[in-house]
Amino acid sequence: MRKGFAGLLVLSTFLLGFVLLMSSGSLRISSKGYSSMVAAEVQSNRLAIARNVIKRSYGMIDPHNTAMWTESAETISRNYGVKVSINFEKFPAEANLTDETNGMSTSFLLP
Amino acid sequence: MPKLRKAQVMILDGILSILMAMTISYVLFAAWPQHRETTGQLALERAGYDIVNAFYEDKEIYQTIRKGFEAKGYLSASEVEYLRTRLYNYGRMLGVSRIDVDIEGSEQFSVEVTHSTPARREQFTLIMPLRGGADDRIIRVSLWE
Structure with a gap:
């Protein structure tokens, strides 16, 4: 009886340790995975907003005011954490937004 | 025993x-x-996309800003009040508690949507071209959860 009791005690202690170890590791991994997923989602959304602002505002300017608009586009892109490059030599003009931190980028034609 | x-x-x-x-x-x-964490941060981000769109798509908002700056060079009190009313409806729809708007060359104004204490803020920026792009205004919109 005493041996059985001691055996059960040792076994349950080991099992408890194993369960706690597995669960803490699992929580850490799932929490980390979830946070990075949210961060990527946020940055992807910011890239989409910057793209939207650039496309819509470009449609409202006269062709001879592109220099001033380009400066504004660079300012707002910085605020969204992305870098913008616009190629006016192409027709229609082509814009490229790059998020160097997360490696995301998007290219699109300006209207 | x-x-x-x-x-x-x-x-x-x-x-x-x-x-x-x-x-x-x-x-x-x-x-x-x-x-599981809440998705509050993502909700605020998506609301940001919609509020930025509102400045371009909502003709009333766009025309009020355009007319104010192009005609007088500033937004009058009645124009700001009108913008407040329009933005209040967007804020209510998007479930944010407060909207702060900062337009270059104009005084910053806020729209209280709910009476809850604002907890978290996300800022979004947009370009509002005036006079065909000869006068670009940067608008900063902050959304509070």
Whole structure:
């Protein structure tokens, strides 16, 4: 009886340790995975907003005011954490937004 | 005394069974209860996309800003009040508690949507070209959760 009791005690202690170890590791991994997923989602959304602002505002300017608009586009892109490059030599003009931190980028034609 | 020991063994046996069930469940199904964060941050981000669109798509908002700056060079009190009303409806629809708007060359104004204490803020920026792009205004819109 005493041996059985001691055996059960040792076994349950080991099992408890194993369960706690597995669960803490699992929580850490799932929490980390979830946070990075949210961060990527946020940055992807910011890239989409910057793209939207650039496309819509470009449609409202006269062709001879592109220099001033380009400066504004660079300012707002910085605020969204992305870098913008616009190629006016192409027709229609082509814009490229790059998020160097997360490696995301998007290219699109300006209207 | 022997009765007490038997009870102890039974309790321990019960605990052991629970632990074994948890372990088997975890190993087989990875069904450990996980902590989930709220998606509040994402909701605010998506609201940001919509509010930025509103400045371009909502003709009333766009025309009010355009007319104010192009005609007078500033937004009058009645124009700001009108923008407040329009933005209040967007804020209510998007579920934000407050909207702060900062237009270059104009005084910053806020729209209180709910009376709850604002907890978290995200800022969005947009370009509002005036006079065909000869006068670009940067608008900063902050949304509060």
